[in-house]
Amino acid sequence: MQTIQSETVPSPFDPSPEELLQQLASQQNRRKRWLLVQPMSNTSMMVDSGTVSMPLNLIMVATLVGKLFDVTFIDERLGDKLPDDLSPFDIVAITSRTLNASQAYRIGDAALRQHKTVILGGVHPTMQHEEATKHCTSVVYGEIESIWTELAIDVLNGKMQPIYRAKELKPMSEMLHPDFSYALSSKNAKKYSSRIPILATKGCPVGCNFCTTPTIYGKNYRYRELDLVLDEMKYHQERLGKRDVNFSFMDDNISFRPQYFMTLLEEMAKLGVHWNANISMNFLDKPEVAELAGRSGCDLLSIGFESLNPETIKSVHKGSNKHGNYEKVVENLHRNGIAIQGYFMFGFDNDTEESFQLTYDFIMNNRIEFPVFSLVTPFPGTPYFEEMKPRIRHFDWDKYDTYHLMFEPSKMTSKQLLENFIKLQQDVYTGGAILRRMKGKPLNWVWLANYAMNRFTKKLTPEYFY
Numbered sequence: 278m279q280t281i282q283s284e285t286v287p288s289p290f291d292p293s294p295e296e297l298l299q300q301l302a303s304q305q306n307r308r309k310r311w312l313l314v315q316p317m318s319n320t321s322m323m324v325d326s327g328t329v330s331m332p333l334n335l336i337m338v339a340t341l342v343g344k345l346f347d348v349t350f351i352d353e354r355l356g357d358k359l360p361d362d363l364s365p366f367d368i369v370a371i372t373s374r375t376l377n378a379s380q381a382y383r384i385g386d387a388a389l390r391q392h393k394t395v396i397l398g399g400v401h402p403t404m405q406h407e408e409a410t411k412h413c414t415s416v417v418y419g420e421i422e423s424i425w426t427e428l429a430i431d432v433l434n435g436k437m438q439p440i441y442r443a444k445e446l447k448p449m450s451e452m453l454h455p456d457f458s459y460a461l462s463s464k465n466a467k468k469y470s471s472r473i474p475i476l477a478t479k480g481c482p483v484g485c486n487f488c489t490t491p492t493i494y495g496k497n498y499r500y501r502e503l504d505l506v507l508d509e510m511k512y513h514q515e516r517l518g519k520r521d522v523n524f525s526f527m528d529d530n531i532s533f534r535p536q537y538f539m540t541l542l543e544e545m546a547k548l549g550v551h552w553n554a555n556i557s558m559n560f561l562d563k564p565e566v567a568e569l570a571g572r573s574g575c576d577l578l579s580i581g582f583e584s585l586n587p588e589t590i591k592s593v594h595k596g597s598n599k600h601g602n603y604e605k606v607v608e609n610l611h612r613n614g615i616a617i618q619g620y621f622m623f624g625f626d627n628d629t630e631e632s633f634q635l636t637y638d639f640i641m642n643n644r645i646e647f648p649v650f651s652l653v654t655p656f657p658g659t660p661y662f663e664e665m666k667p668r669i670r671h672f673d674w675d676k677y678d679t680y681h682l683m684f685e686p687s688k689m690t691s692k693q694l695l696e697n698f699i700k701l702q703q704d705v706y707t708g709g710a711i712l713r714r715m716k717g718k719p720l721n722w723v724w725l726a727n728y729a730m731n732r733f734t735k736k737l738t739p740e741y742f743y
Contacts, residue, residue: 294426301433302345309367309432310347313339313459314384317353318377320678329354331460333474333527334399335372337452338421339459342370345429348459355465359384363391368432371413372399375656378409378674385412394437396428400489401674404658410439418442419493420479422452446494449479449501454509457516472525472553473513477506477541481530483557487653487661490529498533507544514548526554535560542573553577553618562602564609571613577646577723578610579618585635589627607643616646616723622679623698624653626687633697640705644714646723650702651679652694652742682742695739702734 292300315332332352339348349366351357363369369388373381378401388395389412398417402409406416415437417424423443431437457473460466478501480494513522531554532538545552551574558580560566570578582603583589610617621636640648654677655662655669662669668684685691704710711727718724 294430298345298426298430298433301430305433308345308347310349310365311342311368311370312349312351312363312366313342314359314369314371315352315354316371316373316377316380316384318678319380319675320376320680328468328470330472330525331457331469331474332372333455333476336455336457336460338370338372338398340453340456341422341425343456343459350459350462352460352463353380355463355468357463357465363388363393366393368396369393370396370398373397373402374400375404375674375677382412389413394432400493401657403493404489404656406440416440420446423447446497446499449499450505452476452501454512472523474527475506475509475524476527477501478528478531478533482533483530486664487655487659489656489659492658500534500537503537503541503544506541507548510545510548510550514550520549522550524550524552526552528554530555530557532556532560539566539569542569546573550574551576553579555579558602558606561606561609567609567613567615571615575615577616577618579620580606581620583620583622584625584628584632585639586625586627586632589625603639604643607645611644616718618647618649619645620649620651622651622653624683624686624694628686628694629688630693630697633701637701637704641710641713646715646718647726648705650698652682652698654679654683680742692739695742698742699737699739702737706730706734
């Protein structure tokens with residue numbers, strides 16, 4: 278009769294992973310110290326200058342880690358300085374996207390030289406985990422919440438794995454209430470935007486081929502119970518002592534489940550808050566959606582129009598964008614007092630010089646309040662990156678900011694692309710064009726953003742984009 282080794286048979290008395298974690302944590306002679314770092318980027322864009330958004334993802338990591346360990350929180354974008362001597366810390370954990378990957382790697386390398394356990398997470402280490410492993414002890418692939426128990430046990434045992442990747446993603450009902458005190462304790466916290474980041478959903482099933490979201494979250498779409506989202510809003514109202522709190526939803530596609538989205542807005546309408554969000558236009562052509570959004574306190578929606586060329590939209594698999602609905606969507610939102618931050622990309626192979634004039638006419642005729650322009654950037658790990666890789670000019674991550682020339686388009690020279698790209702921005706942001714687009718609109722931060730862009734675009738030259 279074959280004998281089964283005892284260690285392969287789970288005992289009913291063995292603790293669960295969560296119980297084991299709590300046992301190990303209670304046996305610490307001292308709580309291990311984590312240093313969490315939000316790196317600065319080196320882009321020439323205005324991403325990390327002036328007011329910056331509170332880094333919700335890193336705040337959520339701090340909240341999770343802080344249950345078992347001591348946490349020090351550093352945001353380099355505020356001017357917080359990373360100490361040269363890392364001896365007080367056991368773990369150095371760094372979040373990174375492509376834009377600041379080089380800086381994240383420099384921090385990781387410095388911490389490794391001081392024999393620290395280094396953890397890299399975020400979009401870029403997920404998309405480029407083989408590259409990232411050269412600069413850290415461990416890479417967190419995707420979200421940390423779904424692998425936290427395994428990771429924390431290994432930290433306590435002092436035996437780390439090179440990569441932590443969840444077999445399945447946890448439901449958002451298990452997401453902890455983010456503790457903003459980690460970020461707000463910085464002496465430079467006044468540089469954070471007054472808009473409070475909040476999260477209701479994760480994921481986007483649309484699957485645009487230039488987007489990193491499907492790699493990080495798959496095509497799953499998860500959402501928090503409405504009560505949890507609303508309770509978080511009420512918490513901030515109490516913390517700040519007012520009803521009129523401004524929130525920014527950090528969701529990739531908050532409106533994908535219409536019934537959930539509409540119910541959330543109905544409840545938010547009772548709270549007296551203001552909010553903005555990134556949103557797909559797939560059902561904004563319905564007047565009742567825009568009406569409810571306005572009534573619930575929405576003052577701005579960020580919409581990826583991307584291109585006025587239907588062939589381009591088709592080529593990037595963005596089925597939610599239907600050109601016949603563009604003007605209807607804008608009209609519905611404006612009728613309800615909602616401003617539009619419109620995103621437009623250039624440099625696709627279908628683009629011609631006519632694309633710029635079409636975009637200018639659309640923006641001016643529809644009075645898009647805050648147009649944002651970018652050059653097509655194939656981000657590492659996306660299907661578009663693999664498709665364009667043979668044509669990409671360089672792999673200098675500092676320049677993956679959507680404002681540098683990545684490849685030569687098919688129907689224009691680089692010179693034609695950049696000259697038209699600059700001209701479009703300068704024309705849209707002349708003083709007269711701003712007044713024409715913004716006439717009668719509330720005097721708020723959108724006006725200030727427009728005049729900041731007026732100053733910024735005047736300085737642009739083709740050399741800026743190489």
